[in-house]
Amino acid sequence: MFEFIGRLSKAFNPTPVPKSDGVLRCGILGAAKIAPLAVIIPTKSHSEFIISAVAARSKDKAEAFAKKHGIEKVYSGATGYQDLLDDKDIDVIYNPLPNGLHYEWTLKALAAGKHVLLEKPSTNTEEEARILFEYADKKGLVLLEAAHSRFHPAFIRVKEIIDSGELGKLKNVKSTLCVPRMMVGEGKNDNDIRYQLELGGGIMMDMGCYTLMAVRTTIGAEPLSVISASATPIAFGTEEQRKTIDIGTEAALAFPSDVTAEIQCHSRWPGWGPFGLLPRYPDVKLEATCEGGKITLDNFVVPTLYHKIQVVPINGKKRTEWAYTFKDGTGEDWWLTYRYQLEAFVDKIKGRQPKTWITGEESIGNMKWIEEIYKATGFGVRPKSSFVLSEADVASTA
Numbered sequence: 001m002f003e004f005i006g007r008l009s010k011a012f013n014p015t016p017v018p019k020s021d022g023v024l025r026c027g028i029l030g031a032a033k034i035a036p037l038a039v040i041i042p043t044k045s046h047s048e049f050i051i052s053a054v055a056a057r058s059k060d061k062a063e064a065f066a067k068k069h070g071i072e073k074v075y076s077g078a079t080g081y082q083d084l085l086d087d088k089d090i091d092v093i094y095n096p097l098p099n100g101l102h103y104e105w106t107l108k109a110l111a112a113g114k115h116v117l118l119e120k121p122s123t124n125t126e127e128e129a130r131i132l133f134e135y136a137d138k139k140g141l142v143l144l145e146a147a148h149s150r151f152h153p154a155f156i157r158v159k160e161i162i163d164s165g166e167l168g169k170l171k172n173v174k175s176t177l178c179v180p181r182m183m184v185g186e187g188k189n190d191n192d193i194r195y196q197l198e199l200g201g202g203i204m205m206d207m208g209c210y211t212l213m214a215v216r217t218t219i220g221a222e223p224l225s226v227i228s229a230s231a232t233p234i235a236f237g238t239e240e241q242r243k244t245i246d247i248g249t250e251a252a253l254a255f256p257s258d259v260t261a262e263i264q265c266h267s268r269w270p271g272w273g274p275f276g277l278l279p280r281y282p283d284v285k286l287e288a289t290c291e292g293g294k295i296t297l298d299n300f301v302v303p304t305l306y307h308k309i310q311v312v313p314i315n316g317k318k319r320t321e322w323a324y325t326f327k328d329g330t331g332e333d334w335w336l337t338y339r340y341q342l343e344a345f346v347d348k349i350k351g352r353q354p355k356t357w358i359t360g361e362e363s364i365g366n367m368k369w370i371e372e373i374y375k376a377t378g379f380g381v382r383p384k385s386s387f388v389l390s391e392a393d394v395a396s397t398a
């Protein structure tokens with residue numbers, strides 16, 4: 001219990017470290033709710049990263065955000081986002097805009113010569129994700145989808161155990177991320193970005209992206225097909241929203257070598273008991289079944305709070321493992337998934353080998369199968385952006 005409290009207090013309130021020479025200066029596009037957790041807190045304990053600027057549409061909001069988080073430069077108004085991208089002192093952009101704006105503002109950031117940490121899911125469509133990652137490659141810039149759960153040692157350990165063959169051939173992987181209302185970023189707000197189609201809304205986008213990434217990475221291959229998929233529409237909003245925006249989705253996927261996978265996500269996980277009034281415990285799990293046994297990782301999305309890796313061989317002794325740091329000592333037990341992610345991102349920019357990485361192809365694959373799942377549910381794909389990069393920017397590789 002004391003360990004848990006100690007980990008939590010350091011995770012959310014790390015001791016700031018001095019910044020080194022060659023520190024990377026990051027600008028945040030939008031005073032987003034997720035920015036403190038995803039980059040501002042992790043930056044405090046990283047010597048080579050600093051949050052130097054924020055841009056928000058409203059001047060008051062931008063200034064209040066900058067003051068609260070000790071950010072030096074503020075951009076705002078109609079040109080605020082572009083002014084931030086044009087700032088020559090900024091090396092890196094963190095893009096936590098609504099999903100439907102990821103494509104436009106990441107393209108613009110890359111065109112301005114910045115590395116980009118891009119919130120998940122990378123875009124609204126597979127095609128857009130491909131364009132972004134190809135453009136980043138062409139420009140020689142680092143672009144990373146911030147699918148933070150992939151960077152934690154607990155997730156990597158599960159993959160390592162499966163790949164070691166100790167449990168035999170992999171047969172099935174399941175991943176769930178189902179939480180009661182109020183536990184997700186949308187809070188009470190039915191007008192949240194998550195429910196606007198144009199902005200890339202839908203819970204398969206918002207939360208299903210983690211479960212899909214988890215099964216694809218664990219299996220280490222791309223799906224062959226969607227076997228089945230169904231989605232529950234939101235119970236509010238317009239008729240159009242109820243046809244296209246899911247509050248929960250489940251899907252079964254076929255992979256090569258007769259491997260199958262199931263994913264399930266829900267952001268207003270119904271309660272149980274009389275009138276469904278009793279809230280259900282969040283179901284956040286990764287589970288792999290092999291010919292010789294089973295392995296589960298409880299809480300694969302927020303493993304720093306707690307997690308448990310259970311290995312249950314058919315013939316052998318059951319064991320439990322925990323992996324708060326990497327075996328070679330990399331990391332701290334209190335590092336959040338976001339802190340591991342930042343470590344990898346900075347390593348990549350600095351030309352060092354990150355402990356783990358999400359390639360562009362992996363992110364593009366996630367968008368492809370999010371789209372396939374949406375098609376199979378009948379909710380349809382998310383609309384692509386109308387933004388087009390100028391010919392000059394396309395041609396420029398500097």
Ligand SMILES: NC(=O)C1=CN([C@@H]2O[C@H](COP(=O)(O)OP(=O)(O)OC[C@H]3O[C@@H](n4cnc5c(N)ncnc54)[C@H](OP(=O)(O)O)[C@@H]3O)[C@@H](O)[C@H]2O)C=CC1
Nearest residue numbers: 030031032033034056057096097098099119120121185193
């Ligand atoms: N990694 C993680 O754990 C999480 C990731 N996310 C991801 O982060 C992103 C942002 O999520 P979240 O922080 O909850 O979002 P917010 O509701 O806080 O919105 C983010 C920002 O979008 C900007 N914005 C620009 N245009 C619009 C528009 N037309 N309508 C609404 N907002 C607009 C706002 O900027 P301004 O300040 O300029 O007004 C706002 O600050 C999403 O991609 C989401 O998937 C979200 C939660 C957790």
Ligand SMILES: O=C1OC[C@@H](O)[C@H](O)[C@H]1O
Nearest residue numbers: 120183184185186206207
């Ligand atoms: O990325 C996310 O993870 C946690 C959820 O609260 C949130 O809705 C989602 O955007």
